[in-house]
Amino acid sequence: MSGTYRLTGRTEAGDLAELYEALLLPTLPVAVKLFLPRTSDPGYARELAETVRRLQPVRHPGLLHVVDVGFVHQRLAIVREDVDGFTLGIALQRLNTKEVLLPPTVALSIVIQLLETVQLAHDAGVVHGAITPGNVLLSRDGFPAICDFGALQALLSVPQLKRTFAHRGRSAYRAPEVTRGETPTEASDVYSLGAIAYELLTLREAVVPGSGVSTRRETLPPPSRLDRRINSRLDPAIMRALDPAPQRRFRSCGEFAQALRNFLSAGGGLPGAEEVGRFVSELFPNEVSLAAPGPVPFVEPFQLEPVSGAEMEDLHAEEHEASIVQRAPYSRAPTEQESSADTQEAAPGFEAFRPEDYAPDAPEDDAPAPESEPTNEARSTDPSHAGPLEQGW
Known part of the structure; x- marks a missing residue:
């Protein structure tokens, strides 16, 4: 989509880029990621444009599309769909400070929708590589959506940006x-x-206590040991997804989603969209508003110059010493006591996951339950204001 835009307010600033509320004129809200002059690079834009091309045929409300890529005032700009809601990161922060409980079944419903969305991207040949709660948006009516597909690969394609920013993501979610x-x-x-x-499920990061790095399976307490509401039969599925060896994880996001669906089927079924929406409304009452948007670098309407323009040939990112930003975690890590050997001895064993163990009526021949096709159960969300996103987008 090529259009005319106008920035309306800054929602986040970082060493790589700034995030703005904007309008696709005359009235359609969008989000604009505006790179700094020293981090703007045509190579990043070209790599991202290839991801946009691959995902274009995939129309699903859980996948927030990039609608425009180009340059304005010698700065790389990426325009994407917006959603009326908040990031999952902000939701986790509020869960850790408010008297609102997230039912495990509702948590699994959100995860299943994310898995099915990512499976659609995988089917189109696109791997995200950097999914965190900061690039998952939860609409006010409870439907999750993912942005930033292609951002990590684009970053890694520019040596100056790779050296400065490649290792600054949130490690708790990085394989x-x-x-x-x-x-x-x-x-x-x-x-x-x-x-x-x-x-x-647990309001704990999946990290080794005190290390700040992705956990090893044998030192991470299973979910049921941290929250008694969680059935221990769910533990093997979650821990299999977190196996440090890629070949021992689920073969696909679709298979992981089917495992969770089978577990919920054995206990009463998947919560309806209204239950997820009710949770979001309790966590974010209508009166909740985030900080007022900040100033914009220019107020006039603009169109983006194409990535392939000759005037971009001398524009390249510069290597620089970025400030070291310590991002506060959304949730705390398990304590040493929670991850102790005694806890592990009392926990269910991490046996191999078998889909038939989770089915309410397993067939007599014990054949595994078939993988489900990704569905379009989620409604399309009205594009509108979404709260500040973390700096990784």
């Missing part, structure tokens, strides 16, 4: 192989969504 510098795969996204599921 061990990605932390080692390997190329993200579909299994990496399974891990990231497993880490989000773990945190939604």
Whole structure:
């Protein structure tokens, strides 16, 4: 989409880019990520444009599309759909400070929708590689959506940006192989969504106590040991997604989603959209408003110059010493006591996951339950204001 835009307020500032509320004139709200002059690079834009091309045929309300990429005032700008809601990161912060409980079944409903959305992207040949609660948006009526597809790969394609920013993401959601510098795969996204599921269920980050790094399976207490509301039969599925060895995780996001669906089917079924919406309304009452938007660098309407323009040939990102920003975690890590050997001995064993164990009426031949096709159960969300996003987008 090529259009005319106007910035209306800054919602976040960082060393890589700034995030703005904006309008696709005359009235459609969008979000604009405006890179700083020293971080703007045509190589980033070209790499991201390829991801946009691959995802264009995938029309699903859980996937927030980039609608425009280009340059304005010698700055790279990325325009994407907006949503009336808040990031999952902000939701986790409020869950840790407010008297609002997230029912485990509602948490799993959110995770299942995310898994099915990411599976659609994988089917289109796109791996995210950097899913965190900060790039998951939860609409006010309870439907989750993911943005930032292609952002990590674009960052890694520009040496100056890679050296400065590649290791600054939130490690609690990063698969061990990605932390080692390997190329993200579909299994990496399974891990990231497993880490989000773990945190939604337990309000604990999936990290080794005191280390700040992605956890090893044998030192992480299973969810049921941290919250007695959680059935221990769910533990093997969550812990399999968090296995440090990619080949031992679920084969796909679709398989992970089916495992969670089977678990919920055995206990009464998947919560309806109204239950998720009710939770969001309790967590974010209508009177809740975030900080007022900040100033904009220019007020006049603008159109984006194409990425391939000759005037961009001398525009490249500069290597610079970025400030070290310590991002506060959304939830605390498990304590040493929670991760102790005694706790592990009392916990259910991490046996191999078998889908038939989770089905309410397993077939006599014990055949695994078939993988579900990704669905379009989520309604389309009206694009509108979404709260501040974390700096990674």
